[in-house]
Amino acid sequence: MEGLPTKNNLRLRNIILSNSQLICPLCEFDLETEVHLFCWCKVTDSLWKRWWRTFQCPVVPPNSLGNLYLMKPV
Numbered sequence: 001m002e003g004l005p006t007k008n009n010l011r012l013r014n015i016i017l018s019n020s021q022l023i024c025p026l027c028e029f030d031l032e033t034e035v036h037l038f039c040w041c042k043v044t045d046s047l048w049k050r051w052w053r054t055f056q057c058p059v060v061p062p063n064s065l066g067n068l069y070l071m072k073p074v
Contacts, residue, residue: 004034006034006036006037007021007022007023007031007032008022008032008033009034024036024037024041024043026041026043027041027042027043029042
């Protein structure tokens with residue numbers, strides 16, 4: 001997942017130089033990383049929950065990207 005152009009990955013590639021630019025633009029709370037976007041961001045969390053309700057999937061939010069990949073339909 002290190003290929004995703006998150007703000008943290010852009011900083012590692014010297015594309016973003018300022019620490020003030022690294023905050024997640026969705027929740028404006030934490031550093032934008034893959035784990036934050038897919039597991040911890042409150043905005044994407046609400047989107048995940050809406051998706052799970054729409055498709056009647058059990059709501060078991062992942063706590064890591066590894067767990068997200070291991071999730072299997074019930």
